[in-house]
Structures are given as C-alpha cells and as structure tokens.
Amino acid sequence: MPPSDRLASVPDDNLPGLTDTHCHLDLPAFDADRGEVMERARRAGLVRILIPGLDLPSSRRAADLAHSDPMLRFAPGVHPHESGGFTARVLDELRILARAPGAVAIGEIGLDYYRNLAPRVQQQEAFRAQLGLARELGLPAIVHIREAEEDALAILSAAGNGLRGVLHAFSGNPLLAERVPEMGFYFGIGGPITYAGSARLREVFHALPRDRILLETDAPYLPPEGNRGKRNEPALVLAVARKVAREGNQDALELVQTARRNANNLFAWE
Numbered sequence: 001m002p003p004s005d006r007l008a009s010v011p012d013d014n015l016p017g018l019t020d021t022h023c024h025l026d027l028p029a030f031d032a033d034r035g036e037v038m039e040r041a042r043r044a045g046l047v048r049i050l051i052p053g054l055d056l057p058s059s060r061r062a063a064d065l066a067h068s069d070p071m072l073r074f075a076p077g078v079h080p081h082e083s084g085g086f087t088a089r090v091l092d093e094l095r096i097l098a099r100a101p102g103a104v105a106i107g108e109i110g111l112d113y114y115r116n117l118a119p120r121v122q123q124q125e126a127f128r129a130q131l132g133l134a135r136e137l138g139l140p141a142i143v144h145i146r147e148a149e150e151d152a153l154a155i156l157s158a159a160g161n162g163l164r165g166v167l168h169a170f171s172g173n174p175l176l177a178e179r180v181p182e183m184g185f186y187f188g189i190g191g192p193i194t195y196a197g198s199a200r201l202r203e204v205f206h207a208l209p210r211d212r213i214l215l216e217t218d219a220p221y222l223p224p225e226g227n228r229g230k231r232n233e234p235a236l237v238l239a240v241a242r243k244v245a246r247e248g249n250q251d252a253l254e255l256v257q258t259a260r261r262n263a264n265n266l267f268a269w270e
C-alpha cells in the first residue's frame with residue numbers, strides 16, 4: 001500500500017505502535033489522574049511506556065507501577081541532580097530493583113553541569129558506578145547529558161565495549177550526533193523537536209541513522225508545541241511523531257514502526 005493510503009486509514013488522534021521510552025509517570029504530577037493519563041495514552045496508540053527512576057524512592061514507585069500494568073516497564077537509577085546522596089548502599093538497592101520483573105534498563109543517569117544540583121565529582125562517581133551496574137547486568141543505560149558532553153563521552157568511553165543505551169532528550173549537539181551511534185547508543189527525541197526555535201535540531205535529526213531513533217516525552221516535562229506551559233503526558237508523543245514525520249516528508253506510521261522496532265532492539269521488551 002502506498003504511504004498516503006496507509007496514512008489515510010489511520011485516524012488523526014491515533015498512531016498504533018507508539019512507544020514513549022522516557023516518561024516520569026511515577027511523579028506526583030500524575031497522582032490525581034494517572035489512570036486517565038494511561039487511558040488517553042492507549043487511545044493515542046501507545047503500546048509501551050518506560051518509566052526511568054530519578055532517585056531510590058522514585059525507582060521503587062516506577063517498579064510498583066510497572067508491576068501494575070502490562071503496558072509499563074521501568075528503569076531504576078539515580079539522576080545527576082540527585083547524585084549527592086549516591087552511596088554503595090544505594091547501588092545495592094538499585095541492583096535488587098534492576099533484577100525485578102519489568103526492569104529493562106538502568107536510568108536515568110548522567111551528568112548535568114547546567115544546573116549543577118550536585119557537585120560534579122559526585123555526579124561523575126554516581127554515573128560511573130551505575131554504568132558499571134548496567135554492564136554487570138547486561139542492561140542498557142538511559143543517559144542524561146547537559147552541558148557536560150566531553151566529560152560524559154570520556155566516562156562512557158571508559159565504561160568500555162558492549163555497553164548500550166539511549167541519549168535521552170537529544171538536543172542536536174554535533175559532537176554527540178557523531179559519537180553516539182558508534183558507541184552503541186540511540187537518540188531519544190521528544191517535545192523540543194516540535195518547537196519553532198528548533199530548526200537546527202530538526203536538521204541534525206534528519207541526518208541521524210534511522211535505526212537509532214527512539215520517541216519519548218519526558219513527561220510531565222517538555223510538552224510539544226501547542227501544549228507548552230502545560231503538563232506533558234505520554235499521549236502527546238503522537239504530536240512529536242506527526243511533526244517529525246511531516247518535517248522529514250516521511251510516513252508517520254513508518255516512523256512510529258521504526259521507533260518501535262528500535263526500542264524493542266534496545267530494551268528487548270516484546
């Protein structure tokens with residue numbers, strides 16, 4: 001069937017096979033209506049949502065949620081903002097969570113020198129230790145890098161061959177665009193690519209290898225154009241897929257299926 005016919009058969013408010021590979025569904029922002037948020041996600045065509053942890057309590061909530069609904073998976077991890085409290089005991093707790101059913105990655109982990117909410121040395125230690133855990137368990141890593149590209153690349157390279165993962169919230173940095181695929185990593189693409197000011201990111205995006213693209217929302221943060229200033233939610237990954245496909249003159253269903261296949265390759269969840 002030609003792409004135009006396939007698209008015509010898909011209603012405007014649904015793209016079957018959508019995956020949100022990064023959604024903080026455990027946060028209190030969803031406490032009042034989490035069930036409705038999930039229902040809207042299903043109606044939009046979502047088949048999988050991955051909830052990364054931000055610290056130990058958040059990782060536990062993510063695990064509990066993942067055990068409550070077959071659409072959900074989770075990743076235990078300590079975010080760079082929270083790495084001031086990272087200890088060997090926390091690492092042991094993460095290891096226990098990572099062996100539980102529904103755990104598909106370690107994350108979200110990384111370096112954030114933009115907000116510097118934890119000392120850089122502690123961010124680096126937590127990042128190294130959790131990459132080590134990912135390697136030990138054979139799980140991919142969900143990585144957050146902000147204004148720390150060179151240090152992060154050095155730590156990732158030192159973590160060695162065989163480590164895989166996703167660079168979440170890819171912002172179009174040319175150094176990362178070049179290095180990420182050869183390191184065995186994928187690019188997480190979300191709301192920011194829909195913003196009027198993101199022409200350069202869209203340009204970089206269209207040159208990325210198609211087999212390394214993942215779709216994500218980072219909800220409740222980073223809502224797509226049209227919803228800025230409001231709470232983001234997984235159903236809005238639909239808007240990201242449509243915008244990216246339109247800009248790239250691509251069949252939206254094909255993009256969604258590619259992203260689903262890529263997520264399945266990385267997280268082994270089908």
Ligand SMILES: [Zn+2]
Nearest residue numbers: 022024108218
């Ligand atoms: Zn996040």
